[in-house]
Amino acid sequence: MTAFLTIIIVLFIAIAIWQMVKIFDLAQVGASNSQIADDKDNKLNGYLMIGFLVFIYVITIVSIVKWGDLPLLSNSASEHGPQIDNLMTISLVIIFIVQTITQFLLHYFAFKYKGEKGRKALFYADNNKLEAIWTIIPVITLAGLIIYGLFTWTSIMNVDEDADPLVVELYAQQFNWKARYAGQDNVLGMANVRLIDNDRANILGLDEADPNAQDDVITTELHLPVGKPVLFKMRSQDVLHSAYMPHFRAQMNCVPGMITQFAFTPTITTAEMRQNPDIVDKVKNINDIRTEKSKELVAGGDEALDPYEFDYLLLCNKICGKSHYNMQMKIIVETQEEYDAWIKEQATFKNTITAN
């Protein structure tokens, strides 16, 4: 209904604009109007430039105040998360400063030097010193950012094999995720899509002959023990997907024909995160929105929405087809004991595969 109304309004606006423009245009015929800006235009647009500068500042501040409390800038739930968040914050501050200054200069000059008949501009074609300054300042700033960035990147992407990470495969297919745990031996069994045999429940194409595959565990929920490094091996059976785990500041594409990897250490359990005051606020806010919406739905004869409870998520973040927008998996970070109890209850590959 809202949409319908909007369309009607938009159509009306469009027609109104067209008509207004026409009248406006006709009204000018005859006026000795050269269609070249005169002093009056310069003045008006000069003032509007200042107005626009204010608009840019206002939209920046409003955006920061209203939407700047970003989940991606705080409450990261992995060991390397704060590193990224720091770098991001520093970059944002630099951007904010540069943006504020340069937009000021641009719009202020546009206002200050608005044309007047009879005034002559300054003939000023070059100044090597000035240009050297604004080459060197970005060079230094960027050098700092590059160095910081590269250290961060290298430390995130280097997998520390000595830390004895828990090995988990993330398996993508149109349009869902599976996780495969390496089992007791912590070595994933060999697998290839050519071995997939859905009739016998070999859905990920594990090699039945591989001893390492026997104790592998395939699940539809991702459970991770807190504080333990996890090494993800990503695989896709059909098209590109991307395993995006925003709370952990983690992302890697899943590429058919290739195994990609990403490692991180979760630091906050789901239960702890649900107690975090920021998250409590966010959840409450979301639930208020959902309650409002539910009222509308119920009035229209539909079912109300379920209340929202915080969970970590794995989202697909590479266009993969029709249901790309709904390709997700729940991630649960828990204590080692809880994790051990959970994994013990999962059936191993050996036990789920059906006989020929």
Added chain:
Amino acid sequence: MSAHADTHAHDDHGHHHKETFVTKYIFSMDHKMIAKQYLITGTIMGIIGIVMSLMFRMQIAWPEEPNVLFEALLGKWAPNGVMDADIYLALVTIHGTIMVFFVLTAGLSGTFSNLLIPLQIGARDMASGFLNMVSYWLFFLSSVIMVLSLFVEAGPAAAGWTIYPPLSALPMAQGGSGAGMTLWLVAMAIFIASSLLGSLNYVVTVINLRTKGMSMTRLPLTIWAFFVTAIIGIISFPVLLSAALLLIMDRSFGTSFFLSDIFIQGEVLHYQGGSPVLFEHLFWFLGHPEVYIVLLPALGITSEIISTNSRKPIFGYRAMVVSILAIAFLSTIVWGHHMFVSGMNPFLGSVFTFTTLLIAIPSAVKAFNYITTLWKGNLQMNPAMLFSIGLVSTFITGGLTGIILGDSALDINVHDTYFVVAHFHLVMGISALYGMFAGIYHWYPKMFGRMMNKNLGYIHFWITAICAYGVFFPMHFIGMAGLPRRYYTNSNFPLFDDLANVNVVITVFALIGGAFQLVFLYNFFSSMFFGKKAEQNPWKSNTLEWTTPVEHVHGNWPGEIPHVHRWAYDYSKPGHEADFVPQNVPLMDGEEELQH
């Protein structure tokens, strides 16, 4: 060919030689007419592209709600007016393709390179008028095919404008990957042929046909920008063509360049040994330079317009040329920043972070030089000037967030979110669009011999400027909150429920901004017939195009081609009465040309 065009123009200018309607308006070899053909075709494609974006924006703001507009425009793809998820992706894909290639590559470069290169360097026409005509008609053909692909039974291409395989290679992966994708690839292959012919022509013309005195260091920055853009196009477009051809082979002839180990819809496919990552490399080897193919001409246009309307020389001409060259060079070695999380070796990621952040330096130099050009000027606030200032503003806003996306560590978390959408729309889409508008307002008198209405131009600029920020600024924030792009709806993620109202705000700005483009269209088309007749040099500009008569003549100048005696930026030069000294005016006694 060129010799012919030249002599014939020289000899024939007195008496008219026969031109039929067809050779004058349709199969014209005159660069000025071809420029207009590019502009009109680009404008029509632009309307299609923008209407598409408004449709999918409405879907995002009011997900899965019935909408009469969808029902009317999408037909079977919107049963009961509810947009289908497949067509959502198709709209996004075709919108991106049309805006980047058809509007801002062909529409922008095609129009202004064609119009201005011969006029500003003092040539009778392009080196090859015939190839120029072929180039336009190939572009036209590819536009037609792209539009026709919208009506394919299984749907138009829907794999994103980046058409990554395997999604784009396998018809069973997505409806749009059948005939729709075939047409997309054919259209793009023809488009690339057109673009290469155009670019070769521009390069040859600039090198060979400059008038006497027009040394490279006296070239207006517009020409520098078009020239370098053409070179980047020649280097990078063939790579996209080869990627497209290999993809066609994978699709139709069973090869495995980009495909391996695929199990889909219950069956194993035979492909073995290819890699989608290879496609990504090939695609972005064009795709990144493409951003500058779109942007550099806009920056060139802006340089010219800001200088003319500030009544001041462009500040740091030499630095501007050097930064165009630096940007061009660097743009070919940064493509990997689109692939930080593609699975390529992390060490490569480090290299690309380094090269990418380097490109910020020449960009910063350009921005500061524009600002300094305004300083102590005598700014004539013509609509073209407003759009040029607007371009500098969005170029800065959009460019700055490149520092985040170019940094591999930070890209991990914002890759493929709305943060990226915000970034590239501001720095490339909106900036280049402003450049195009600026060019249209500025050279309209040259193209059509009439003036556009300035007050409508002001309305158009201010509303567009506000809406552009209103649309794309908040997108940074929903991106930083983790919202992925190319999602048909976010309603399956309660996590994002608190972003729904932001999406409504964005869409409302988009609808208003879109509606006000009608002001431009009205102004553009009605001024052709009813606009005030233009004087020869309405903006009091120095470049040679304003020495040609208002009425177009074949061969551009009725008499001799003027000779050039100075650079293009002698505005408000001390010692001269007028505040501009056209390039064809000889130096006065004792006057020195600037050393640049």
